[in-house]
Amino acid sequence: MRLYDSLTREVRQVVPADGRTLRVYSCGPTVYRYAHIGNMRTFMLGDLIARVARFEGLGVRWVMNITDVGHMTDDTSDTGRDKMDLAAADEGLTPFEIAAKYTAAFHEDRRALGIGDADVYCVATDHIDDMLALTRTLVDKGHAYEVGGSVYYAVESFPEYGKLSGNTLAQLKAGHRQELEIDPNKRHHADFALWKKAGPNRLMKWASPWGDGFPGWHIECSAMSMRYLGDRFDVHTGGNDLKFPHHEDEIAQSEGAVGHPVVGTWVHGGFLQQAGQKMAKSARNITRVTELADQGVDPLAFRLLTFGTRYRSEMDFRWEAMEGANERLSTLRRRMAEWAAAGPAPGPEAWSEAARAFDGRFRDAVGDDLDMPQAVVVLSEVVTSAAVPPGERRALLLSFDEVLGLDLDREAREAWEPTAEMRSLVSERDAARAARDFAAADAIRDRLVGMGLEVMDAADGTTVRRRG
Numbered sequence: 001m002r003l004y005d006s007l008t009r010e011v012r013q014v015v016p017a018d019g020r021t022l023r024v025y026s027c028g029p030t031v032y033r034y035a036h037i038g039n040m041r042t043f044m045l046g047d048l049i050a051r052v053a054r055f056e057g058l059g060v061r062w063v064m065n066i067t068d069v070g071h072m073t074d075d076t077s078d079t080g081r082d083k084m085d086l087a088a089a090d091e092g093l094t095p096f097e098i099a100a101k102y103t104a105a106f107h108e109d110r111r112a113l114g115i116g117d118a119d120v121y122c123v124a125t126d127h128i129d130d131m132l133a134l135t136r137t138l139v140d141k142g143h144a145y146e147v148g149g150s151v152y153y154a155v156e157s158f159p160e161y162g163k164l165s166g167n168t169l170a171q172l173k174a175g176h177r178q179e180l181e182i183d184p185n186k187r188h189h190a191d192f193a194l195w196k197k198a199g200p201n202r203l204m205k206w207a208s209p210w211g212d213g214f215p216g217w218h219i220e221c222s223a224m225s226m227r228y229l230g231d232r233f234d235v236h237t238g239g240n241d242l243k244f245p246h247h248e249d250e251i252a253q254s255e256g257a258v259g260h261p262v263v264g265t266w267v268h269g270g271f272l273q274q275a276g277q278k279m280a281k282s283a284r285n286i287t288r289v290t291e292l293a294d295q296g297v298d299p300l301a302f303r304l305l306t307f308g309t310r311y312r313s314e315m316d317f318r319w320e321a322m323e324g325a326n327e328r329l330s331t332l333r334r335r336m337a338e339w340a341a342a343g344p345a346p347g348p349e350a351w352s353e354a355a356r357a358f359d360g361r362f363r364d365a366v367g368d369d370l371d372m373p374q375a376v377v378v379l380s381e382v383v384t385s386a387a388v389p390p391g392e393r394r395a396l397l398l399s400f401d402e403v404l405g406l407d408l409d410r411e412a413r414e415a416w417e418p419t420a421e422m423r424s425l426v427s428e429r430d431a432a433r434a435a436r437d438f439a440a441a442d443a444i445r446d447r448l449v450g451m452g453l454e455v456m457d458a459a460d461g462t463t464v465r466r467r468g
Protein backbone atom coordinates (compact mmCIF):
# COMPACT_ATOMS: atom_id res chain seq x y z
CA MET A 1 0.00 0.00 0.00
CA ARG A 2 1.17 3.50 -0.80
CA LEU A 3 0.08 6.46 1.29
CA TYR A 4 0.63 10.19 1.17
CA ASP A 5 2.98 11.18 3.98
CA SER A 6 2.11 14.65 5.28
CA LEU A 7 5.62 15.05 6.69
CA THR A 8 7.67 14.38 3.54
CA ARG A 9 4.78 15.53 1.30
CA GLU A 10 5.08 12.56 -1.02
CA VAL A 11 3.24 9.32 -1.72
CA ARG A 12 5.36 6.46 -0.43
CA GLN A 13 5.27 2.71 -0.06
CA VAL A 14 4.25 1.73 3.45
CA VAL A 15 6.12 -1.35 4.64
CA PRO A 16 5.72 -2.58 8.23
CA ALA A 17 8.90 -2.00 10.23
CA ASP A 18 8.83 -5.69 11.24
CA GLY A 19 7.84 -6.87 7.73
CA ARG A 20 4.57 -8.46 8.92
CA THR A 21 2.33 -6.33 11.09
CA LEU A 22 1.33 -2.79 10.21
CA ARG A 23 1.24 -0.76 13.42
CA VAL A 24 -1.24 2.10 13.22
CA TYR A 25 -2.14 4.81 15.73
CA SER A 26 -5.23 6.95 15.20
CA CYS A 27 -6.13 10.04 17.17
CA GLY A 28 -9.59 9.24 18.47
CA PRO A 29 -12.46 11.28 19.84
CA THR A 30 -12.54 13.73 22.71
CA VAL A 31 -15.55 12.33 24.53
CA TYR A 32 -17.29 15.50 25.68
CA ARG A 33 -20.12 15.48 23.13
CA TYR A 34 -21.58 13.39 20.29
CA ALA A 35 -19.35 12.95 17.26
CA HIS A 36 -20.71 14.17 13.93
CA ILE A 37 -20.31 12.48 10.57
CA GLY A 38 -17.34 14.74 9.74
CA ASN A 39 -15.48 13.39 12.79
CA MET A 40 -16.53 9.88 11.81
CA ARG A 41 -15.14 10.33 8.28
CA THR A 42 -11.75 10.97 9.92
CA PHE A 43 -12.04 7.85 12.10
CA MET A 44 -12.89 5.81 8.98
CA LEU A 45 -9.39 6.60 7.70
CA GLY A 46 -7.61 4.37 10.23
CA ASP A 47 -10.19 1.64 9.63
CA LEU A 48 -9.67 1.82 5.88
CA ILE A 49 -5.89 1.58 6.21
CA ALA A 50 -6.32 -1.45 8.50
CA ARG A 51 -8.75 -3.09 6.06
CA VAL A 52 -6.48 -2.55 3.05
CA ALA A 53 -3.46 -3.87 4.97
CA ARG A 54 -5.38 -7.06 5.87
CA PHE A 55 -6.66 -7.32 2.28
CA GLU A 56 -3.02 -7.29 1.16
CA GLY A 57 -2.23 -10.08 3.61
CA LEU A 58 -0.54 -8.09 6.35
CA GLY A 59 -1.24 -8.32 10.05
CA VAL A 60 -2.48 -5.14 11.70
CA ARG A 61 -2.19 -3.71 15.18
CA TRP A 62 -4.46 -0.68 15.39
CA VAL A 63 -4.54 1.59 18.44
CA MET A 64 -6.93 4.48 18.99
CA ASN A 65 -6.95 6.83 21.94
CA ILE A 66 -9.97 8.21 23.76
CA THR A 67 -9.32 11.73 25.09
CA ASP A 68 -11.06 12.36 28.39
CA VAL A 69 -8.87 15.07 29.92
CA GLY A 70 -6.77 18.07 29.01
CA HIS A 71 -8.25 19.06 25.63
CA MET A 72 -8.77 22.81 26.01
CA THR A 73 -11.30 24.98 24.20
CA ASP A 74 -8.37 26.89 22.63
CA ASP A 75 -5.68 24.35 21.84
CA THR A 76 -3.32 26.84 20.22
CA SER A 77 -2.66 28.88 23.34
CA ASP A 78 -3.27 26.55 26.31
CA THR A 79 -5.90 29.00 27.51
CA GLY A 80 -9.61 28.38 27.74
CA ARG A 81 -11.23 25.54 29.64
CA ASP A 82 -10.94 21.79 29.57
CA LYS A 83 -13.71 20.58 27.26
CA MET A 84 -14.54 17.74 29.67
CA ASP A 85 -15.02 20.14 32.58
CA LEU A 86 -17.17 22.41 30.48
CA ALA A 87 -19.44 19.55 29.37
CA ALA A 88 -19.68 18.30 32.96
CA ALA A 89 -20.83 21.72 34.14
CA ASP A 90 -23.32 21.99 31.25
CA GLU A 91 -24.90 18.60 31.82
CA GLY A 92 -24.67 18.37 35.61
CA LEU A 93 -22.60 15.18 35.45
CA THR A 94 -19.07 14.38 36.59
CA PRO A 95 -16.34 14.44 33.92
CA PHE A 96 -16.10 10.65 34.23
CA GLU A 97 -19.85 10.28 33.61
CA ILE A 98 -19.52 12.56 30.57
CA ALA A 99 -16.66 10.39 29.28
CA ALA A 100 -18.64 7.16 29.79
CA LYS A 101 -21.73 8.57 28.05
CA TYR A 102 -19.94 9.85 24.94
CA THR A 103 -17.52 6.93 24.69
CA ALA A 104 -20.50 4.57 24.48
CA ALA A 105 -22.11 6.80 21.84
CA PHE A 106 -18.88 6.87 19.84
CA HIS A 107 -18.67 3.08 19.73
CA GLU A 108 -22.32 2.83 18.70
CA ASP A 109 -21.77 5.33 15.89
CA ARG A 110 -18.60 3.71 14.59
CA ARG A 111 -20.17 0.25 14.54
CA ALA A 112 -23.12 1.63 12.60
CA LEU A 113 -20.61 2.96 10.05
CA GLY A 114 -18.78 -0.35 9.75
CA ILE A 115 -15.64 0.98 11.48
CA GLY A 116 -14.05 -2.19 12.83
CA ASP A 117 -12.73 -2.67 16.35
CA ALA A 118 -9.27 -1.32 17.06
CA ASP A 119 -6.99 -3.71 18.94
CA VAL A 120 -6.65 -1.18 21.74
CA TYR A 121 -8.79 1.78 22.79
CA CYS A 122 -6.56 3.56 25.29
CA VAL A 123 -8.10 6.11 27.59
CA ALA A 124 -6.04 9.15 28.60
CA THR A 125 -6.98 9.12 32.28
CA ASP A 126 -5.84 5.47 32.53
CA HIS A 127 -2.33 6.54 31.46
CA ILE A 128 -1.47 9.48 33.70
CA ASP A 129 1.62 7.67 34.99
CA ASP A 130 2.94 7.16 31.44
CA MET A 131 2.43 10.84 30.72
CA LEU A 132 4.18 11.87 33.96
CA ALA A 133 7.14 9.60 33.14
CA LEU A 134 7.45 11.06 29.66
CA THR A 135 7.18 14.61 31.03
CA ARG A 136 9.94 13.86 33.51
CA THR A 137 12.14 12.47 30.71
CA LEU A 138 11.62 15.66 28.71
CA VAL A 139 12.53 17.81 31.74
CA ASP A 140 15.66 15.68 32.34
CA LYS A 141 16.70 16.04 28.69
CA GLY A 142 16.31 19.80 28.74
CA HIS A 143 13.23 19.87 26.49
CA ALA A 144 10.84 20.99 29.22
CA TYR A 145 10.81 23.29 32.26
CA GLU A 146 8.61 23.79 35.28
CA VAL A 147 7.11 27.10 36.35
CA GLY A 148 4.76 27.35 39.32
CA GLY A 149 3.44 23.78 39.19
CA SER A 150 3.05 23.63 35.40
CA VAL A 151 5.52 22.05 32.98
CA TYR A 152 6.05 23.47 29.50
CA TYR A 153 7.76 22.08 26.44
CA ALA A 154 10.50 24.47 25.24
CA VAL A 155 9.98 24.56 21.47
CA GLU A 156 13.39 26.23 20.98
CA SER A 157 15.02 23.05 22.35
CA PHE A 158 13.75 21.14 19.29
CA PRO A 159 15.15 22.82 16.15
CA GLU A 160 12.95 20.71 13.84
CA TYR A 161 9.81 22.13 15.41
CA GLY A 162 7.37 22.97 12.61
CA LYS A 163 8.52 20.33 10.13
CA LEU A 164 5.07 18.79 9.83
CA SER A 165 2.85 21.86 9.71
CA GLY A 166 5.26 24.46 8.38
CA ASN A 167 4.83 26.46 11.59
CA THR A 168 8.57 26.63 12.18
CA LEU A 169 10.07 28.74 14.92
CA ALA A 170 10.94 31.45 12.37
CA GLN A 171 7.37 31.38 11.04
CA LEU A 172 5.90 31.49 14.51
CA LYS A 173 8.01 34.51 15.37
CA ALA A 174 6.94 36.31 12.20
CA GLY A 175 3.29 35.49 12.74
CA HIS A 176 3.30 36.18 16.48
CA ARG A 177 -0.33 36.67 17.34
CA GLN A 178 -0.40 39.82 19.43
CA GLU A 179 -4.11 39.52 20.05
CA LEU A 180 -3.59 36.35 22.09
CA GLU A 181 -3.12 36.50 25.76
CA ILE A 182 0.43 35.22 26.21
CA ASP A 183 1.07 33.10 29.25
CA PRO A 184 3.77 35.00 31.18
CA ASN A 185 5.19 31.70 32.45
CA LYS A 186 6.29 30.63 28.98
CA ARG A 187 9.80 31.29 27.71
CA HIS A 188 8.60 31.27 24.10
CA HIS A 189 5.02 32.02 23.13
CA ALA A 190 4.78 28.70 21.24
CA ASP A 191 5.84 26.63 24.25
CA PHE A 192 3.01 24.33 25.26
CA ALA A 193 1.90 22.69 28.49
CA LEU A 194 2.79 19.06 29.21
CA TRP A 195 1.36 19.32 32.69
CA LYS A 196 -0.88 22.00 34.12
CA LYS A 197 -1.33 23.05 37.69
CA ALA A 198 -4.88 22.35 38.86
CA GLY A 199 -7.01 25.37 39.72
CA PRO A 200 -9.02 25.38 42.99
CA ASN A 201 -12.31 24.11 41.47
CA ARG A 202 -10.83 21.51 39.18
CA LEU A 203 -12.45 18.05 39.50
CA MET A 204 -10.02 15.96 37.43
CA LYS A 205 -6.57 16.23 38.96
CA TRP A 206 -3.69 13.97 39.91
CA ALA A 207 -0.62 14.17 42.15
CA SER A 208 2.68 14.79 40.40
CA PRO A 209 6.28 15.77 41.27
CA TRP A 210 5.17 19.35 40.47
CA GLY A 211 2.02 19.27 42.61
CA ASP A 212 -1.63 18.48 41.79
CA GLY A 213 -2.48 18.98 38.17
CA PHE A 214 -3.55 17.40 34.90
CA PRO A 215 -1.86 16.57 31.62
CA GLY A 216 -1.89 18.70 28.48
CA TRP A 217 -3.72 17.16 25.53
CA HIS A 218 -0.75 16.43 23.26
CA ILE A 219 1.33 14.37 25.73
CA GLU A 220 -1.27 11.58 25.85
CA CYS A 221 -0.72 10.61 22.21
CA SER A 222 3.07 10.46 22.58
CA ALA A 223 2.79 8.42 25.78
CA MET A 224 0.12 5.98 24.60
CA SER A 225 1.32 5.49 21.01
CA MET A 226 4.77 4.50 22.25
CA ARG A 227 3.35 2.36 25.07
CA TYR A 228 1.26 0.24 22.69
CA LEU A 229 3.25 0.40 19.46
CA GLY A 230 6.85 0.99 20.50
CA ASP A 231 9.07 3.93 19.62
CA ARG A 232 9.08 3.15 15.87
CA PHE A 233 5.69 2.46 14.36
CA ASP A 234 4.30 2.63 10.85
CA VAL A 235 1.30 4.91 10.42
CA HIS A 236 -0.29 7.74 12.41
CA THR A 237 -3.67 9.12 11.34
CA GLY A 238 -5.77 12.13 12.24
CA GLY A 239 -7.81 14.94 10.75
CA ASN A 240 -6.11 17.82 8.94
CA ASP A 241 -6.95 20.07 11.87
CA LEU A 242 -4.69 17.99 14.13
CA LYS A 243 -1.50 18.75 12.18
CA PHE A 244 -1.00 21.87 14.26
CA PRO A 245 -0.52 22.09 17.08
CA HIS A 246 -1.46 18.54 18.15
CA HIS A 247 0.77 16.44 15.87
CA GLU A 248 3.55 19.02 15.65
CA ASP A 249 3.72 18.91 19.44
CA GLU A 250 3.52 15.12 19.48
CA ILE A 251 6.58 14.94 17.20
CA ALA A 252 8.51 17.36 19.43
CA GLN A 253 7.62 15.31 22.53
CA SER A 254 8.21 11.81 21.15
CA GLU A 255 11.36 12.58 19.18
CA GLY A 256 12.66 14.82 21.98
CA ALA A 257 12.28 11.91 24.40
CA VAL A 258 13.69 9.04 22.29
CA GLY A 259 16.05 10.96 19.98
CA HIS A 260 14.85 9.59 16.63
CA PRO A 261 11.74 9.64 14.39
CA VAL A 262 8.91 7.52 15.82
CA VAL A 263 6.23 7.59 13.10
CA GLY A 264 6.89 6.12 9.65
CA THR A 265 4.06 7.82 7.74
CA TRP A 266 1.75 10.65 8.84
CA VAL A 267 -1.67 10.43 7.19
CA HIS A 268 -4.23 13.24 7.46
CA GLY A 269 -7.84 13.29 6.34
CA GLY A 270 -9.76 16.23 4.88
CA PHE A 271 -12.72 17.97 6.47
CA LEU A 272 -16.32 17.28 5.77
CA GLN A 273 -18.23 20.38 4.84
CA GLN A 274 -21.94 20.95 4.88
CA ALA A 275 -23.36 23.75 2.78
CA GLY A 276 -19.83 24.94 2.08
CA GLN A 277 -18.84 25.24 5.74
CA LYS A 278 -16.67 22.98 7.89
CA MET A 279 -18.98 20.74 9.88
CA ALA A 280 -18.65 22.11 13.39
CA LYS A 281 -20.89 22.52 16.36
CA SER A 282 -20.09 26.23 16.47
CA ALA A 283 -21.36 26.59 12.89
CA ARG A 284 -24.61 24.79 13.88
CA ASN A 285 -24.38 22.53 10.84
CA ILE A 286 -23.56 19.15 12.29
CA THR A 287 -25.18 15.86 11.36
CA ARG A 288 -24.94 12.84 13.62
CA VAL A 289 -24.87 9.21 12.55
CA THR A 290 -28.21 8.59 14.26
CA GLU A 291 -29.78 11.33 12.12
CA LEU A 292 -28.93 9.32 9.01
CA ALA A 293 -31.06 6.43 10.24
CA ASP A 294 -33.81 8.86 11.30
CA GLN A 295 -33.91 10.07 7.68
CA GLY A 296 -34.27 6.49 6.42
CA VAL A 297 -30.65 6.27 5.28
CA ASP A 298 -28.54 3.19 6.00
CA PRO A 299 -25.44 4.53 7.84
CA LEU A 300 -23.30 2.27 5.64
CA ALA A 301 -24.49 4.32 2.66
CA PHE A 302 -22.53 7.20 4.21
CA ARG A 303 -19.43 5.02 3.84
CA LEU A 304 -20.24 4.53 0.16
CA LEU A 305 -20.79 8.29 -0.19
CA THR A 306 -17.38 9.10 1.31
CA PHE A 307 -15.70 6.74 -1.18
CA GLY A 308 -16.61 9.22 -3.91
CA THR A 309 -13.97 11.68 -2.59
CA ARG A 310 -10.27 11.06 -1.93
CA TYR A 311 -9.69 10.95 1.83
CA ARG A 312 -7.29 13.90 1.70
CA SER A 313 -9.77 16.19 -0.02
CA GLU A 314 -12.51 18.17 1.58
CA MET A 315 -15.89 16.62 0.98
CA ASP A 316 -19.16 18.46 0.77
CA PHE A 317 -22.06 16.66 2.44
CA ARG A 318 -25.39 17.08 0.69
CA TRP A 319 -28.59 15.20 1.48
CA GLU A 320 -29.45 14.64 -2.20
CA ALA A 321 -26.11 12.88 -2.70
CA MET A 322 -26.65 10.96 0.55
CA GLU A 323 -30.01 9.68 -0.67
CA GLY A 324 -28.44 8.76 -4.01
CA ALA A 325 -25.78 6.68 -2.27
CA ASN A 326 -28.47 4.99 -0.18
CA GLU A 327 -30.36 4.06 -3.34
CA ARG A 328 -27.18 2.77 -4.92
CA LEU A 329 -26.32 0.59 -1.92
CA SER A 330 -29.81 -0.98 -2.01
CA THR A 331 -29.37 -1.72 -5.71
CA LEU A 332 -25.99 -3.36 -5.12
CA ARG A 333 -27.43 -5.55 -2.38
CA ARG A 334 -30.38 -6.52 -4.60
CA ARG A 335 -28.03 -7.52 -7.42
CA MET A 336 -25.99 -9.62 -4.95
CA ALA A 337 -29.19 -11.44 -3.89
CA GLU A 338 -30.08 -12.11 -7.54
CA TRP A 339 -26.63 -13.51 -8.27
CA ALA A 340 -26.74 -15.62 -5.10
CA ALA A 341 -30.02 -17.18 -6.28
CA ALA A 342 -28.32 -18.11 -9.58
CA GLY A 343 -25.68 -20.28 -7.89
CA PRO A 344 -22.67 -20.38 -5.58
CA ALA A 345 -19.79 -17.85 -5.62
CA PRO A 346 -16.60 -19.62 -6.78
CA GLY A 347 -13.28 -19.26 -4.98
CA PRO A 348 -10.52 -17.08 -6.53
CA GLU A 349 -8.69 -20.14 -7.92
CA ALA A 350 -11.66 -20.76 -10.25
CA TRP A 351 -12.10 -17.15 -11.45
CA SER A 352 -12.09 -16.31 -15.14
CA GLU A 353 -9.41 -14.07 -16.61
CA ALA A 354 -11.89 -11.19 -16.75
CA ALA A 355 -12.67 -11.57 -13.03
CA ARG A 356 -8.97 -11.68 -12.17
CA ALA A 357 -8.39 -8.51 -14.16
CA PHE A 358 -11.09 -6.71 -12.15
CA ASP A 359 -9.57 -8.03 -8.94
CA GLY A 360 -6.16 -6.67 -9.96
CA ARG A 361 -7.58 -3.25 -10.80
CA PHE A 362 -9.42 -3.05 -7.49
CA ARG A 363 -6.25 -3.98 -5.59
CA ASP A 364 -4.26 -1.36 -7.51
CA ALA A 365 -6.83 1.30 -6.66
CA VAL A 366 -7.06 0.68 -2.91
CA GLY A 367 -3.28 0.28 -2.67
CA ASP A 368 -2.73 3.59 -4.46
CA ASP A 369 -3.11 5.98 -1.54
CA LEU A 370 -6.62 4.65 -0.88
CA ASP A 371 -8.04 5.66 -4.26
CA MET A 372 -11.60 4.77 -3.31
CA PRO A 373 -13.22 6.77 -6.13
CA GLN A 374 -11.37 4.50 -8.57
CA ALA A 375 -12.19 1.39 -6.49
CA VAL A 376 -15.88 2.28 -6.76
CA VAL A 377 -15.53 2.69 -10.54
CA VAL A 378 -14.13 -0.87 -10.73
CA LEU A 379 -17.02 -2.08 -8.55
CA SER A 380 -19.55 -0.50 -10.92
CA GLU A 381 -17.90 -2.05 -13.95
CA VAL A 382 -18.04 -5.50 -12.35
CA VAL A 383 -21.77 -5.08 -11.69
CA THR A 384 -22.51 -4.43 -15.37
CA SER A 385 -19.81 -6.63 -16.91
CA ALA A 386 -21.12 -9.16 -19.43
CA ALA A 387 -17.72 -10.89 -19.43
CA VAL A 388 -17.98 -12.04 -15.81
CA PRO A 389 -20.61 -14.66 -14.85
CA PRO A 390 -23.00 -13.78 -11.98
CA GLY A 391 -21.38 -16.14 -9.45
CA GLU A 392 -17.98 -14.56 -10.06
CA ARG A 393 -19.44 -11.07 -9.83
CA ARG A 394 -20.78 -11.93 -6.42
CA ALA A 395 -17.44 -13.50 -5.43
CA LEU A 396 -15.61 -10.32 -6.50
CA LEU A 397 -17.95 -8.04 -4.61
CA LEU A 398 -17.73 -10.24 -1.50
CA SER A 399 -13.96 -9.90 -1.70
CA PHE A 400 -14.05 -6.12 -2.35
CA ASP A 401 -16.41 -5.78 0.61
CA GLU A 402 -13.59 -6.73 2.98
CA VAL A 403 -12.23 -3.27 2.19
CA LEU A 404 -15.49 -1.46 1.46
CA GLY A 405 -17.33 -2.72 4.56
CA LEU A 406 -20.76 -2.11 2.99
CA ASP A 407 -22.38 -5.42 3.98
CA LEU A 408 -23.14 -6.01 0.30
CA ASP A 409 -24.38 -9.55 0.96
CA ARG A 410 -27.06 -8.47 3.43
CA GLU A 411 -30.05 -9.00 1.18
CA ALA A 412 -28.72 -12.30 -0.19
CA ARG A 413 -28.23 -13.49 3.37
CA GLU A 414 -31.70 -12.44 4.47
CA ALA A 415 -33.40 -13.88 1.36
CA TRP A 416 -31.69 -17.20 1.69
CA GLU A 417 -33.70 -20.29 2.76
CA PRO A 418 -32.26 -23.71 3.61
CA THR A 419 -33.14 -26.55 1.21
CA ALA A 420 -35.41 -29.46 2.22
CA GLU A 421 -32.32 -31.65 2.69
CA MET A 422 -30.72 -29.07 4.99
CA ARG A 423 -33.92 -28.71 7.00
CA SER A 424 -34.17 -32.47 7.51
CA LEU A 425 -30.51 -32.66 8.61
CA VAL A 426 -31.20 -29.88 11.12
CA SER A 427 -34.15 -31.90 12.57
CA GLU A 428 -32.06 -35.07 12.71
CA ARG A 429 -29.31 -33.18 14.54
CA ASP A 430 -31.76 -31.75 17.09
CA ALA A 431 -33.13 -35.25 17.68
CA ALA A 432 -29.60 -36.61 18.16
CA ARG A 433 -28.78 -33.83 20.63
CA ALA A 434 -32.04 -34.45 22.56
CA ALA A 435 -31.02 -38.14 22.78
CA ARG A 436 -27.53 -37.02 23.96
CA ASP A 437 -25.99 -38.79 20.95
CA PHE A 438 -23.30 -36.14 20.50
CA ALA A 439 -21.22 -38.20 18.08
CA ALA A 440 -24.16 -38.33 15.66
CA ALA A 441 -24.91 -34.62 16.23
CA ASP A 442 -21.29 -33.74 15.43
CA ALA A 443 -21.31 -35.88 12.28
CA ILE A 444 -24.43 -34.07 11.02
CA ARG A 445 -22.85 -30.71 11.91
CA ASP A 446 -19.85 -31.65 9.73
CA ARG A 447 -22.17 -32.50 6.83
CA LEU A 448 -23.92 -29.12 7.16
CA VAL A 449 -20.57 -27.31 7.30
CA GLY A 450 -19.55 -29.25 4.20
CA MET A 451 -22.62 -27.80 2.45
CA GLY A 452 -21.18 -24.30 3.01
CA LEU A 453 -23.21 -23.50 6.10
CA GLU A 454 -22.48 -21.94 9.43
CA VAL A 455 -24.06 -24.04 12.21
CA MET A 456 -25.17 -22.42 15.45
CA ASP A 457 -26.63 -23.96 18.58
CA ALA A 458 -29.51 -21.75 19.69
CA ALA A 459 -31.70 -22.31 22.76
CA ASP A 460 -34.49 -23.71 20.58
CA GLY A 461 -32.26 -25.99 18.53
CA THR A 462 -29.87 -25.86 15.58
CA THR A 463 -29.91 -22.90 13.22
CA VAL A 464 -27.93 -22.60 10.00
CA ARG A 465 -27.00 -19.77 7.69
CA ARG A 466 -24.94 -19.60 4.57
CA ARG A 467 -21.31 -18.65 4.83
CA GLY A 468 -20.04 -15.88 2.50
Ligand SMILES: [Zn+2]
Residues within 6 Å of the ligand: 026, 027, 028, 065, 221, 246
Ligand atom coordinates in the same frame (compact mmCIF):
# COMPACT_ATOMS: atom_id res chain seq x y z
ZN1 LIG B 1 -3.72 12.56 19.24
